[in-house]
Amino acid sequence: MELETERLILRRWRARDREPYAALTADPEVMQWLGGVLDKHESAEHMDRCDAHFDPWGYGRWVLERKADGAFLGYCGIANIWPGLPVEGAEIGWRLARHAWGQGYAAEAARAAIADGLGRCGLTEILAFTAETNLRSQAVMRRLALRRDPARDFDHPQLEPGDPLRRHIVYVAQEA
């Protein structure tokens, strides 16, 4: 199972993604919103968890591969929300290598992943949330024309008051 957009293939994870994903998760600029950098072992574990999610659920974090040259760009896709958070259901997330920012790849991939989630996978809604300070991620949500849902905004339970990543704001994708 794969998804395809104009410039991208969205596919499951392969052994050859291990190295470029380790480089992505070792980049402090990419990981500043995501709890900080990962070492190689943590990165490989995360990649395995991302892939394993597809088996029971049909959706997950897809690898983004550029059609033109086969480059690994990062991931985008839907995962079930961690039960420790005060919001429920499924959420879409994106994490691109720094060299792949600023080219519209996250939004292009997210459109395909959301359509697949609401269509083939039968989800009735998909949340998107991020720290109030992560303006790049919010810009993707607005580009996708997701609906802002302030009633579901929350403080991340694992972060202390005063932490700039604590307050999270929520957007929603629903079937048209």
Ligand SMILES: CC(C)(COP(=O)(O)OP(=O)(O)OC[C@H]1O[C@@H](n2cnc3c(N)ncnc32)[C@H](O)[C@@H]1OP(=O)(O)O)[C@@H](O)C(=O)NCCC(=O)NCCS
């Ligand atoms: C969040 C993140 C995925 C956003 O990536 P992005 O490349 O800015 O997002 P998009 O794919 O929507 O691209 C939009 C940009 O591409 C530009 N662009 C260039 N060519 C384009 C094209 N053909 N089509 C659309 N946009 C294009 C847009 O003008 C816009 O540029 P701007 O940032 O200068 O305004 C990326 O910054 C990232 O991985 N961050 C770290 C991880 C993270 O924070 N994840 C979210 C945690 S909740």
